[in-house]
Amino acid sequence: MRIVNRYNEIEKTPYNYGTDTRLHPSETHTIEFIGNNPNINVTKLAGLLGITKGAVSKRIQQLRKTGLVTKSVSPETENEVVLNLTDKGIQVYKAHAAYSKRLNRRIAALYADLPDEMIATLEEIGNETDKIFLEIATERKK
Known part of the structure; x- marks a missing residue:
């Protein structure tokens, strides 16, 4: 349970990624998805993030206000709005990618010397735990 609580603490804590914001x-994950999908529209971004279009619109409004994201008419069709990163947004995108890479390396190092059977067991435990959390989340939405 400590790991879950620690992760929740991380998810609540803002970080600047080398900018003044x-x-x-x-918000960082939204920037990551926009950076990975240039000219993405709100509907597609909402689907990737697993949140509503309204929630994405609100988040984009904040990211535009801080100078990280642009919103413009699609180059392909005039009735669609697309999202892209500003130079400052690209700076955050790159810094977050480097941060994630370092974190993933550290975590992978924990498992590097474990036998394959133990890794398989840990993966199974993780998958089963995920199923339980999904059931709980689904029940709470009712």
């Missing part, structure tokens, strides 16, 4: 992880 402190961002919550949800």
Whole structure:
């Protein structure tokens, strides 16, 4: 349970990624998805993030206000709006990618010397735990 609580603490803590703007992880992940999908529209971004279009619009409004994201008419069709990163947004995108890479390396090092059977067991435990959390989340939405 400590790991879950620690992760929740991380998810609530803003970080600046070398800019003058402190961002919550949800905002950083939005920047990550926009950076990975240039000219993405709100509907597609909402689907990737697993949140509503309204929630994405609100988040984009904040990211535009802080100079991280642009919103413009699609080059392909005039009735669609697309999202892209500003130079400052690209700076956050790159810094977050480097941060994630370092973190993933550290975590991978924990498992590097474990036998394959133990890794398989840990993966199974993780998958089963995920199923339980999904059931709980689904029940709470009713």
